[in-house]
Amino acid sequence: MSKNREAGVESAPDDPDAEARLRALSSPLRLRVLRLCAFEPRTNKELAELLGLNPGTMLHHVRTLVQTGFLAAEPARAGAQGAREVPYRATGASWRAPLPERSRVLVEVFLQQIESVDPKDLHTAWLGLKLTDEHRDEFERRLHELLVEFKEREADADGETYSVFTAFHPDLNPPSGRDGGT
Template identity: 45%
Template structure:
């Protein structure tokens, strides 16, 4: 089944306990990103992460068991060894979990640490909108993200990542009511 067909099969829904645990790891979130455009073996994933293949295999198995990663047909690797390539299924985009925040942040920090500062585009924005406008902002932002998520992926294009966090600003004093 192609990536677009797989993604169409997923409906946004809350994560099961096992799915929430699978997504509660920055390493596993990075594995999903690493295998988004290219099927990679456990050894190849470990090389990208700079980790030992045995420790990565536990994460890979957890992602396969929960349907976030798909094992493809085995192939011959270096020195003729049988290796299984893995590919992201797209399911994580449709799974909602409350325990994923720190994992998302850790994956982002690990990934952006490898990007030269001149290639990083970051900004912060403080908002002070009435509830109706805040709801509109959230809806329009999610609609924009969904629109670009649903576009066909161009394998020849440079890969980019986006991290969005929206939270109440605790650094400002609130005016008296």
């Protein structure tokens, strides 16, 4: 058994279910579907329209997410033309699930999602820190605790939806003086 540090989940390297979950979350499109279904159940047709895809293509992605436990079907309902529609809601299982090349997939999803955001509504910050291992661990722990706290809160019924993206990484640009530069 191997332990995935980020997910805190044990899985055998040859576990086909774990492999299927990893493949399901390797698609930026599927991660966007999960976000769209986080607070409101959506049908395959609604998802296809929101993401500009063919409904057949979307159905493949929806089925993959359902089969791996990341989406759950809600009771069927009658659509606008009386056709049977099945809305899907994200289960929240992706929150702690391991993602292959997690950071790169999430960065790609983030960039796709902000393409249509008005620049005045995009608030970003970039901070360089110089930390001991102890303080780095504290920073990561406290940031994670804050994210978990807000994730586990009941959604504000009258609230707006927002996305939060953070990236914490070693700074590969040497600080002044370290490489003899200014």
